[in-house]
Amino acid sequence: MISVILTLGLIGCGGGGDKTITVASKDFTEQFVLGEMYAQLLENAGYTVQRKLNLGGTPVAHQSLLDGQIDVYPEYTGTGLLTVLKLGVMNDPQAVYDTVKQAYADQFSLAWLDPAPMNNTQALAMTRARAAELGITTFSDMVANASQLVLIGPPEFAEREDGVPGLKRVYGDFDFKNFLTVDPGLRYQALLNGEADVVVAFGTDGELAAYDLLSLIDDKRLYPPYQVAPVIRQAALDANPDVAGILNALAPLLTDATMQRLNNEVSGNGREPADVAKEFLTAQGLLK
Numbered sequence: 631m632i633s634v635i636l637t638l639g640l641i642g643c644g645g646g647g648d649k650t651i652t653v654a655s656k657d658f659t660e661q662f663v664l665g666e667m668y669a670q671l672l673e674n675a676g677y678t679v680q681r682k683l684n685l686g687g688t689p690v691a692h693q694s695l696l697d698g699q700i701d702v703y704p705e706y707t708g709t710g711l712l713t714v715l716k717l718g719v720m721n722d723p724q725a726v727y728d729t730v731k732q733a734y735a736d737q738f739s740l741a742w743l744d745p746a747p748m749n750n751t752q753a754l755a756m757t758r759a760r761a762a763e764l765g766i767t768t769f770s771d772m773v774a775n776a777s778q779l780v781l782i783g784p785p786e787f788a789e790r791e792d793g794v795p796g797l798k799r800v801y802g803d804f805d806f807k808n809f810l811t812v813d814p815g816l817r818y819q820a821l822l823n824g825e826a827d828v829v830v831a832f833g834t835d836g837e838l839a840a841y842d843l844l845s846l847i848d849d850k851r852l853y854p855p856y857q858v859a860p861v862i863r864q865a866a867l868d869a870n871p872d873v874a875g876i877l878n879a880l881a882p883l884l885t886d887a888t889m890q891r892l893n894n895e896v897s898g899n900g901r902e903p904a905d906v907a908k909e910f911l912t913a914q915g916l917l918k
Contacts, residue, residue: 654682654700664704666907708856745857746884783830785811836894
């Protein structure tokens, strides 16, 4: 069970150096873990932290920043590029980061801190046995074998531009043998049970590591990078400039493998995000 801590009283800080920061997250496992990490790092540095975890999707989180209801939350460079700024797909990680950082500063007075190396991009994965049987390691290989493959994923993957339509645009026309639409929580077990051949995933899903799945290579680079970084109101950062150093210390530690493992502790092993975050930060020497 995920603990959602509702906060009352003052919202946001942004001025006066009162050492109070409102940390938020979006509404899925990885965001809960990252939000807790940000909160615990700031508390460790002497800040009073108000938590607004499980806030909702990207539009809600972004608008809450603009309204000053929150000060900082974890965001992904690809989400900023496509969903918030509505720019075209770019593939170079540094160029994507530089673009969103500058545009957020110019348009919203929001600051992007340092990005982590992890990439929570849209992914497609298979069991290693099934992939080896068909000789599949890339999206192109998958498309060439699509008529033999059952895909499983959320219903919207059939309609979204970064779903089947995008795959066809970049990799050419094809049809899967079938597309099973399921609740996200059920897709991995169905794959392991042999009900499907390919699962719609994200690059840092804990299940990829837990089940030793093969994440197929996006060899024609359909998807942009989705590195995560803290996005903070510039006013809050100006009032508390040491926040940048506190949160940037975490960035280089968040690799794909690390984030998969931490996510699996919550989604696979049922642990609380706060406990997983504290254990990791302590092991890394970031908490006193």
